[in-house]
Amino acid sequence: xxxxxxxxxxxxxxxxxxxxxxxxxxxxxxxxxxxxxxxxxxxxxxxxxxxxxxxxxxxxxxxxxxxxxxxxxxxxxxxxxxxxxxxxxxxxxxxxxxxxxxxxxxxxxxxxxxxxxxxxxxxxxxxxxxxxxxxxxxxxxxxxxxxxxxxxxxxxxxxxxxxxxxxxxxxxxxxxxxxxxxxxxxxxxxxxxxxxx
Amino acid sequence: xxxxxxxxxxxxxxxxxxxxxxxxxxxxxxxxxxxxxxxxxxxxxxxxxxxxxxxxxxxxxxxxxxxxxxxxxxxxxxxxxxxxxxxxxxxxxxxxxxxxxxxxxxxxxxxxxxxxxxxxxxxxxxxxxxxxxxxxxxxxxxxxxxxxxxxxxxxxxxxxxxxxxxxxxxxxxxxxxxxxxxxxxxxxxxxxxxxxxxxxxxxxxxxxxxxxxxxxxxxxxxxxxxxxxx
Numbered sequence: 001x002x003x004x005x006x007x008x009x010x011x012x013x014x015x016x017x018x019x020x021x022x023x024x025x026x027x028x029x030x031x032x033x034x035x036x037x038x039x040x041x042x043x044x045x046x047x048x049x050x051x052x053x054x055x056x057x058x059x060x061x062x063x064x065x066x067x068x069x070x071x072x073x074x075x076x077x078x079x080x081x082x083x084x085x086x087x088x089x090x091x092x093x094x095x096x097x098x099x100x101x102x103x104x105x106x107x108x109x110x111x112x113x114x115x116x117x118x119x120x121x122x123x124x125x126x127x128x129x130x131x132x133x134x135x136x137x138x139x140x141x142x143x144x145x146x147x148x149x150x151x152x153x154x155x156x157x158x159x160x161x162x163x164x165x166x167x168x169x170x171x172x173x174x175x176x177x178x179x180x181x182x183x184x185x186x187x188x189x190x191x192x193x194x195x196x197x
Numbered sequence: 198x199x200x201x202x203x204x205x206x207x208x209x210x211x212x213x214x215x216x217x218x219x220x221x222x223x224x225x226x227x228x229x230x231x232x233x234x235x236x237x238x239x240x241x242x243x244x245x246x247x248x249x250x251x252x253x254x255x256x257x258x259x260x261x262x263x264x265x266x267x268x269x270x271x272x273x274x275x276x277x278x279x280x281x282x283x284x285x286x287x288x289x290x291x292x293x294x295x296x297x298x299x300x301x302x303x304x305x306x307x308x309x310x311x312x313x314x315x316x317x318x319x320x321x322x323x324x325x326x327x328x329x330x331x332x333x334x335x336x337x338x339x340x341x342x343x344x345x346x347x348x349x350x351x352x353x354x355x356x357x358x359x360x361x362x363x364x365x366x367x368x369x370x371x372x373x374x375x376x377x378x379x380x381x382x383x384x385x386x387x388x389x390x391x392x393x394x395x396x397x398x399x400x401x402x403x404x405x406x407x408x409x410x411x412x413x414x415x416x417x418x419x420x421x422x423x424x425x426x427x
Contacts, residue, residue: 039287044233083353104351107233112352139354142339142347150351 043107052118056126056158063110063155065131071151073130074098074162075113077121078169082144085112087167088130088151100171101151102139110153127162131155146171220330220373221269221322222260224303225314226253227336227382228278230348231285242337242348246282248410249335250274250294252381255415256333257301269327272298273317275336275345275357276307282349311359314345318367328373332401335416338382340389361392372397381416383407386426400427 038045074095075086085103089095105111113128114120135150148171168174229243253272260270279290291307298305306321308314318329337347337355346357372378378401380389385403393401406420418424 036286038232042285044236044285047233048236083351102351102354137356139351139356140342140344140358140360141354142342142344143353145339145341148354150356 043111047111047115050116053116054118054122056113056116056123058158058160060158061155062113063106063131063153065129065155065157067131069131071130071132072159073128073151073156074165075123075126075128076165076169077124080144080170080174082146082170083141084146084148084170085151087165091129095165095167098165098167099134099149099151100169101134102141102148104135104139104150104152106153110155112153113156113158125162125164127159129157129159144170144174146174219268219327220265221271221327222264222331223329223333224253224257224260224270224272225332225334225336225343226250226272226274227334227343227345227347228275228349229282230337231282233285234348234352245411245413246279246286246290247293248413250297251413252335252410252415253333254297254301256335257303260331261301261303268330269322270303271306271321272301272303273306273308273314275309277309277357278346278349309357311345311357311363314359315363315366318371324368324371328376329371330373330376332372332376332378334380334382334385335410336382338380338385338389340384340387343380343382343385343389361389364392364396367396369397372399374399378402380404381408386424390427394427402427 038048070091071088072091073086073088076084078084083102084100086101087095087098088101089098103112105115110131113126114123117123130151130153132152132154135152137150138147139150140147226249229246229249232244235241235243253274257270257272264270274294276291279294283290295305306317308317334343337344341361342355343359344355344357345359346355348354350356376397376399378393378397378399380386380401380403383404384406385401386405387403390401390403393399402425404418404420404423405426406418406423408416408423409419410416
């Protein structure tokens with residue numbers, strides 16, 4: 001009876017030989033290998049080896065940028081230390097309709113403009129035309145315990161530096177101060193320092 | 198007299214009908230970051246793509262050695278992270294994980310979403326008969342969340358996670374009363390453990406501080422004042 005139940009549960013049979021498919025096997029306590037060589041022509045290769053710029057050239061385009069349906073994006077480095085990219089709004093709408101977003105890149109098609117820069121914050125308060133869409137799912141920012149809408153980037157064009165927007169950074173439900181945790185007000189748990197792995 | 202015979206037969210055949218397979222040990226494994234997202238960072242996550250997998254296999258072998266005959270051991274793995282890291286590396290990591298599961302002799306269950314994971318907890322097996330006897334998590338985490346996807350879809354963020362607020366969707370009766378549960382990720386002992394105890398009435402051992410998977414083997418506490426707690 002017990003044997004039949006095990007078979008019906010789909011237990012995988014143990015091999016009599018150890019797994020030796022040519023893949024590195026890390027013995028207990030031994031340091032693991034370093035990352036494998038970067039494949040030539042891959043998005044990682046371009047990221048690592050393409051020359052970086054101090055500023056982005058106005059009018060520079062990347063990815064799929066032919067459609068007349070695009071967004072206007074305003075880059076903002078979050079003073080609170082979150083991982084949100086900035087705000088996006090549909091072209092022609094006001095900034096009060098903008099959403100604070102997490103930017104999902106499409107390696108091999110279009111990646112975040114800051115990846116072309118020597119400093120990842122050098123495009124702070126720059127604006128771009130973005131082609132892409134809002135994803136049906138949210139992203140979780142473990143640094144601030146927030147959920148953000150996700151913009152999937154398919155292409156962009158550099159507009160240039162702009163004045164700072166008079167909009168509060170972060171998602172709409174971000175509190176303006178960090179609660180101590182002693183008050184029952186607010187149900188967001190308080191996090192440690194970035195604290196991921 | 199007849200009733201005594203009937204009652205006696207009930208107990209005899211009742212005990213013969215009880216299966217030794219009343220418990221399931223679960224090892225839950227999250228996915229790695231992409232090198233595209235982490236390259237060049239001072240604290241670069243998941244240089245080694247199988248840091249969570251190797252630790253999981255060690256734990257699976259421990260469980261295999263100590264479990265009772267018929268007790269199920271299930272390895273539950275977040276697939277999309279390994280699929281995308283495979284594309285980046287030009288290798289087939291899911292196939293390697295499947296080979297490792299076969300080599301250890303455990304049941305492998307893939308999941309893609311939080312909903313699939315919760316469904317497995319609640320309905321993967323008949324939980325009225327087979328309780329979760331042990332639970333181990335190897336992957337990214339902060340004090341409030343298990344992060345199965347991290348810096349893989351979006352740089353430094355997650356699109357598949359199990360937050361403390363999601364624990365209420367897992368039935369508190371899924372776990373055996375004496376279940377041994379442990380999160381090997383960072384900071385779980387600072388908040389996740391307390392919410393876990395509140396929801397399931399079983400303790401979850403978790404780290405106070407960071408853990409380090411970098412050096413192979415089971416992860417170790419890496420904060421100066423780190424410790425394991427519940």
